[in-house]
Amino acid sequence: MNAEPADQLRLLDLQALDSKLDQLAHRRRTLPKLSELATLDTRLGQLRDVHAVSMAADSDLAREQAKAEADVDQVRSRAERDRKLLESGRGSAKDLENLQHELESLAKRQSALEDVVLEVMEKVETSSARTAKLAADRAEVEGERGRVAHELAGEQAGLDKDTEFTKGQRELAAAGIPADLMALYEKLRGQYNGVGVAAIVRRRCQACQIELDIAEVNAAKSAPADAILRHDSCRRILVRTGDSGL
Structure with missing residues (x-):
C-alpha cells in the first residue's frame, strides 16, 4: 500500500485526536x-x-x-x-x-x-x-x-x-485520508490498544518506544516517500518525519 507523505502525516494528526478521544472517554468513565x-x-x-x-x-x-x-x-x-x-x-x-x-x-x-x-x-x-x-x-x-x-x-x-x-x-x-489507508489504520487501532500509527523519532517508534534496528533503518531510508512502513516489533504503521533521524 502507498499513500502520499502528506496523508501519512495527517494520519498522525488523526491518531492524536483519536488518542485524545480515548483519554476523554477514559476520564469520563473514571x-x-x-x-x-x-x-x-x-x-x-x-x-x-x-x-x-x-x-x-x-x-x-x-x-x-x-x-x-x-x-x-x-x-x-x-x-x-x-x-x-x-x-x-x-x-x-x-x-x-x-x-x-x-x-x-x-x-x-x-x-x-x-x-x-x-x-x-x-x-x-x-x-x-x-x-x-x-x-x-x-x-x-x-x-x-x-x-x-x-x-x-x-x-x-x-x-x-x-x-x-x-x-x-x-x-x-x-476527510482527505484515502479510504484504504483509513481502513488499515482503523483495523490496527482495534488490534493494538487504540494506536494504529506512530511517528519515527530519532529512529525510535513512538508507539512501542522500541528503537528500529539497522535493517529497519536501512529499509526506511531506501523506501519511496509514499511507501507505507510497518514496524516489525509492534506492527503499527510508521510515519517518517523531519525528526526521524533517517
Whole structure:
C-alpha cells in the first residue's frame, strides 16, 4: 500500500485526536465522583432499608402501646363498676366479700398492666429517637448525594463538550485520508490498544518506544516517500518525519 507523505502525516494528526478521544472517554468513565456517588447510593440504600424497618418497629410498638393502654382502661372500668356496686351495699355479704376480693385482684392486675405500659412507652421513646436519627442521617446523605451528582454532571458536561469539539476536529482530519489507508489504520487501532500509527523519532517508534534496528533503518531510508512502513516489533504503521533521524 502507498499513500502520499502528506496523508501519512495527517494520519498522525488523526491518531492524536483519536488518542485524545480515548483519554476523554477514559476520564469520563473514571471520574472520582462516579465512585463517590456509587458509595453514597449504597449508603443511602442501606439507610432507606434500616429507616423503613425502624418505622415499621415504631408502628408495631404504637399498636402494642395502644393495646396495653386499652387493657389498663378495661381493668379500670371493671374496678370502677365493682367499686360502685360495693359502695351501694346491694347484695349478700358473700357477694360484697367477693367484690372486695375482685377489687384487690383488679388493683394488682392494673398495677402490672401499667408497668407493661411504662415498659412499652420506654421502647417507643427509644425506637422513635432511633427513627428520627436515621431520618436525619438519610436526609444528610441525600443532600450530599445531590451535591455530588450536581458536581459530577458539571464535570461530565465539560468532558462531553471537549469530546464533541474533538470529534469535529477528527472529522476534518479524516476527510482527505484515502479510504484504504483509513481502513488499515482503523483495523490496527482495534488490534493494538487504540494506536494504529506512530511517528519515527530519532529512529525510535513512538508507539512501542522500541528503537528500529539497522535493517529497519536501512529499509526506511531506501523506501519511496509514499511507501507505507510497518514496524516489525509492534506492527503499527510508521510515519517518517523531519525528526526521524533517517
